[in-house]
Amino acid sequence: MTILFAVFLLSLLVIIAVAIIRAENLFVALMLTTIFSLLMATNFFILDAADVALTEAAIGAGITTVIFLGALALTSEHEKPFVAVPWLALPVVAVTAALLIFASFDNPRLGDPEAPIHQHVVPWYLEQTPKLVDIPNVVTAILGSFRAFDTLGEVFVIFAACIGVLFLLSARKPSETRCTAPASVGLSQHLIPKVAGRFILPFIILFGFYVQFHGDFGPGGGFQAGAIVATGLILFALLEGEERALRAFPRWIMMAMAAGGALLYALVGVAGIAMGGKFLDYSVLSSDPIAGQHLGILLIEAGVGITVCGSLLLIFHAFAARESF
Amino acid sequence: MNLNEHLAALQIVVPLLAVPLIALLQLRRMAWLVATLTSLMAFAIAVAMTVGVLNGQDYQYFMGNWQPPYGIELRVDALSALLLLVITAASSAALLASYHSLDTQIEPRRHALFYAAWILALAGLSGIAVTADAFNVFVFMEISSLASYVLMAGGPDRRGLPAVFKYLILGTIGATFYLIGVGLIYMMTGTLNLEDMAQRVTQVADQKPVLAAAGFITVGLALKAAMFPLHLWLPNAYTYAPHVVTAFLAACATKVSLYVLLRFDFLVFQDNLVSHPLRFASLLMPMAIFAILIASAVAMFEKNIKRLLAWSSVAQIGYITLGASLVTVSGLTASVLHIFNHALAKGSLFLAVACLAMRLPGLQLRDLAGCARSMPWTFAALVLGGLSLIGVPGTAGFISKWYLISALLTLGAAGVALVAVIVIGSLMAVVYIWRIVEQAYFQAPSNPAAPAAEAPLTLLVVTWVAVLANVYFGLQPALPLALSSSAAAALMGATP
Amino acid sequence: MELLGYYNYWVFAVVLCLGLYTVITRNNLIKKLLGLSIFQSAVFLLYITMDKVDGGTAPIIQKGVSDPIFSNPLPQVLILTAIVVGVSTTALGLAIVVRIKESYGSIEEDDILARDSEL
Secondary structure (H helix, E strand, O other): OHHHHHHHHHHHHHHHHHHHHHOOEHHHHHHHHHHHHHHHHHHHHHOOOHHHHHHHHHHHHHHHHHHHHHHHHHOOOEOOOOOOOOOOHHHHHHHHHHHHHHHHOOOOOOEOOOOHHHHOOHHHHHHHHHHHHOOOEHHHHHHHHHOHHHHHHHHHHHHHHHHHHHHHOOOOOOHHHOOOOOOOOOOOOOHHHHHHHHHHHHHHHHHHHHHHHHOOOOOOOHHHHHHHHHHHHHHHHHHHOHHHHHHHOOHHHHHHHHHHHHHHHHHHHHHHHHOOOOOOOOHHHOOOHHHHHHHHHHHHHHHHHHHHHHHHHHHHHHHHOOOOO | OOHHHHHHHHHHHHHHHHHHHHHHOOOHHHHHHHHHHHHHHHHHHHHHHHHHHHOOOOEEEEHHHOOOOOOOEEEEOHHHHHHHHHHHHHHHHHHHHHHHHHHHOOOHHHHHHHHHHHHHHHHHHHHHHHEOEHHHHHHHHHHHHHHHHHHHOOOOOOOHHHHHHHHHHHHHHHHHHHHHHHHHHHHHHOOOEHHHHHHHHOOOOOOHHHHHHHHHHHHHHHHHOOOOOOOOOHHHHHHHOOHHHHHHHHHHHHHHHHHHHHHHHHHHHOOOOOOHHHHHHHHHHHHHHHHHHHHHHHHHOOOEHHHHHHHHHHHHHHHHHHHHHOOOHHHHHHHHHHHHHHHHHHHHHHHHHHHHHHHOOOOEHHHHOOHHHOOHHHHHHHHHHHHHHHOOOOOHHHHHHHHHHHHHHOOOHHHHHHHHHHHHHHHHHHHHHHHHHHHHHHOOOOOOOOOOOOOOHHHHHHHHHHHHHHHHHHHOOHHHHHHHHHHHHHHHHOOO | OOHHHHHHHHHHHHHHHHHHHHHHHOOEHHHHHHHHHHHHHHHHHHHHHHHOEOOOEOOEOOOOOOOOOEOOHHHHHHHHHHHHHHHHHHHHHHHHHHHHHHHHOOOEHHHHHHHHHHO
16 A cells, blocks of 8 residues: 555655746746745655655755745746757756666665665674664664764755855945835735744754754654744744844844754864864773763754854845845 | 864754844845854854864764764764865855945845855865764755755856756756665665765665665765766856856865765765675776766867856766776875865866956857956965966966876876876866967957056955965865875774 | 566666656756756665565564564665755755856856857
8 A cells, every 4th residue: 555655645746846847937846846845845755765754854855945045036937939949958857767677777776675775784783883873763873873964965965065055155246236216014914924934933943952852763853843943033033124133133143043953063073083083983982982972962953953043044044134235 | 262162063053043033134235244154253253173083183073962873973084174174264264255245236125045055065065074874964964955956046147047047957966866865775774874884785685775875875966966967957057157156166166966975975985885885986996987088078169258167077087987997096186186176276267267257247258358458366376276277286276187197197097097097187188278368368369358557456366365375275185185095094984 | 576686676776767868868867866866865765675574574673572673774874964955965066056047147057158158
């Protein structure tokens, strides 16, 4: 039954991808992309990847859409009709597809328990996590401890995007396009979104904190929590307008969050060296190695959440405030 | 606490720690100072590790104290040490040069963010060179790519923006292809650690996914390394980037992708794919030959100095891949050596261009007429760097071409034909460098906006240090030679 | 039923190529970025497909359940990273598009090329 459902969802995914290509209005294409992401998240859930599903829903469908909307507002939503004949594209794409389908016949079948990836490395994670790290969510254990260096890199990836967007959008506009648009007042004149938004806002933030601190036990963690809290604060900015949002939550706080979280993560790693272990070795942080692991994961997850939240907010505001720049 | 043991980790951690600090500093001179000190410190770490490697030490580091393949392993051998030297030296020299050069190109209030992105690029590139984990490479590749898009988009010319956009699209496609390749090979082996992967690939019975993985990884990295014909993003991106950024990234960014390509092809695939050396050679060699001939020819007709040098970079990447495509120890030695020497030559040439741009922002060849009289030091540096690029004896460029030619000659008749390609490529380099020299030295000054003075002193000093390094390593090539021959032996050592 | 086990891989290949096709053929820069994010999402599907084990559940260890079967956690960790990389690239790409719109007045590739050659 599940497999039929999965086949149905996957086919829908292909159909929507085709629809995205064919849509000539970029707003429509963007909405279809959001649906695509949500479908993708559902697929991930069927394939037992709860953490990834949550992240894809929060970041892929949520934040990405908001950033695209911000950019669409600054550009235009109509695409010029498509004329070029894809002489180059067709062979490139056809070769890629052929190569992948050719390779797929030797791939392990979906769900095959004998597949190599279930035999090597991962059994060790499943076996040792209760003994060495002792948190129920193995995904968080790998993310936060066994492969914590990847996660550190990931935090700096989002920080790099934040620095980049701020740098690019702080350039002076060419003089002819400069305008002094009045600061946006958001949706504060519209009663229904205002009331409904204010009502769900606290719950979004609360849910964000739940996801942050429950990441050890269930799906969730810093990335998802940071994205969810950022979504809540972006909703606030949409409801109240840029100016009020920035007064309530000024830019320097966001920058301090984005930089501070990344710094916190790196410093936890350095603490490992200072206490006589390796970089990102949490076992030495406390006299009991397992308590040390718990402390380390708690701290770095906090660092991740703070940086993700701060960076995403800065990126959103950089786009939103550009109009009246 | 013994710091020596942690050097491999510190190589990345020091820059990463500096990034948030620089981003928070709103004072631009402070941001510059912290960035430069960080880069110099990274250079010192790289030098320390190079010395260690030359003394036979093998730097191995387990992140979080988890044994590979469960945790992430860092590993510094001769090849990574050479890369680290190039990356950190290029970054330090270009940062010192940026003190004057950047003011003319980017508004001062944006400097702090710019330098933060710079150090991120430094951290990302060194991370790729240090790590021994296939997925970790992807993470650092993305850090360095995102940061270099930002750096390259900083230039004042609006044509830089579409160029960077193109680079972003092609770079992301390249990185994603790499990710697909890693995914396929992970699916068949169950591991991400490169060494473990090399051992386990041998046991894979069905080779199709591994073959597809090799294809995706090679194409993806070739795209990032601007290997002909996948170089389309490079000329414009280099031309319109701020001058110091071009000096930094032209010296090391594409080479880091080549490094990953060499690692993967020689350590993981070589042993395990039937007739891999043949396929590798037959794919890479024609591409290398076309790169040398076509890109040099295009460079001969360019009107903008930076674009001319950018096209020459595409050709030089051809020399590097030509050496690797022989799949012999001597070929690889030449190839790795050329990574080092080309970085020296191109780095100093682009630094000299930065000097020139202080007085002549347009950088068009026709505006150069007679400028050598007012900027003698700048042009002398350009000429010396050019000689090294051509491969004149006494400069670093000569050493690697010499090794490349001797590696080719072992092949017999086919080798002689390939030597002819190198000679033609070098002659074309003579032509395009001569065009600069002719304009600057032998034409009467015709440009009313001709520069009246030399570039600022600090900028000239940095440029000349880089230029003299070309001469030094041309006369005393022992250090890069020791590193590259031991790197080549290690790469080929995997093949019995 | 045997072939259905490969359906995920085919969808991955098709969606990947649709994304790549969009990136290469479309003139509109925002459309290119949409294509790029489809292209990246397809790779997520490849990784998550491998992690499934028949009869498995999400890899969260619960006390008192004897002999549980877990799906593979490692690809999930990798894809968490890749998703963040995806949103970062998109954000940066959009910032460049906004700057292009401001300096060229268009986000169509051929218009931009035409405007540069006017100079």
